[in-house]
C-alpha cells in the first residue's frame with residue numbers, strides 16, 4: 401500500500417519535472433566593452449515551452465545577453481548553457497548547429513528586399529536545411545505563411561508590404577526551420593498598437609503550436625502582458641525583478657512600478 405502511494409506520488413511529480421526542463425541556463429554572466437561593464441551578473445533560466453520577456457531601459461544590455469546565448473559574443477565570465485552545453489566552448493561547427501535550433505526575429509524583420517516573400521522563405525530551407533525537394537519546399541513555405549496569416553502575399557515584394565506584414569513575413573521565415581528556441585528583439589517596435597497586438601498574439605500562438613521556448617526583448621508592455629509566462633526586469637547589468645506579469649504589476653518596488661505605471 402505504502403509502495404503504491406509512493407508510486408502515485410512519483411507519477412504525479414513527473415509532469416511538473418518535465419515542464420521544468422531548462423533549455424537556456426545563464427549563471428553569473430559578465431560582459432564588458434572596455435571600461436563599460438554592461439552585464440555584471442546575469443542569472444536566468446528558460447524552461448522548455450516558456451516565453452520569458454526581458455524588460456529594461458535602452459542600453460542596459462538586453463541585446464548583448466542574446467548575442468552571448470548564440471555565441472556571437474564571448475562572455476568575460478559566468479556560464480551560458482543552451483540545451484545543457486556551454487556555448488563559449490562550442491566549435492564553429494557546433495555553433496552553426498546550435499543556430500539552426502535557435503530562430504531570431506530582429507527589429508527590422510530582416511527580409512531580403514530583392515526577393516519575393518516566397519523566395520525569402522525558401523532561402524533558409526534551401527541554404528540552411530539544404531532541402532531540395534520542390535514539393536516539400538512549397539508545402540513548408542505555404543504552411544509557414546498560413547500560420548502568420550500571410551498566404552495571400554506569397555508573391556509580393558517586401559517593399560509592397562506594410563510594417564506589420566513585413567514583421568509577419570519575418571516571423572514566418574523564422575519559424576519555417578522549426579526552431580526550438582526563438583529570440584525576439586523588440587518584435588513590435590515601430591508598429592501601431594493594433595498591429596503590435598496582432599504580432600504579440602502571433603508570438604503566443606507560435607509558442608502554443610510549435611512548443612517553442614522564447615526570450616522576448618521588448619519595451620511594449622502590452623506585448624509583455626500577452627506573450628509572457630514570466631517577466632524579468634534588467635537594470636544596471638543585473639536582473640532586479642522576476643515574476644509573472646501580474647505579480648510584477650502588483651510589486652511595490654519603485655523601479656518595477658515605473659514599468660507598470662501606465663497599465664491599468
Ligand SMILES: Nc1ncnc2c1ncn2[C@@H]1O[C@H](COP(=O)(O)OP(=O)(O)OP(=O)(O)O)[C@@H](O)[C@H]1O
Nearest residue numbers: 433436438456457458459460461462463464465617
Ligand atoms: N559589440 C559591441 N562593442 C562595444 N559596445 C557594445 C557592443 N555591443 C553592445 N555594446 C554596448 O553595450 C551596451 C548595451 O547594448 P545593448 O544593445 O545590449 O542594449 P539594449 O539593452 O538591447 O538596448 P536597446 O533597448 O536600446 O536595444 C550599449 O551601451 C552598447 O553601446
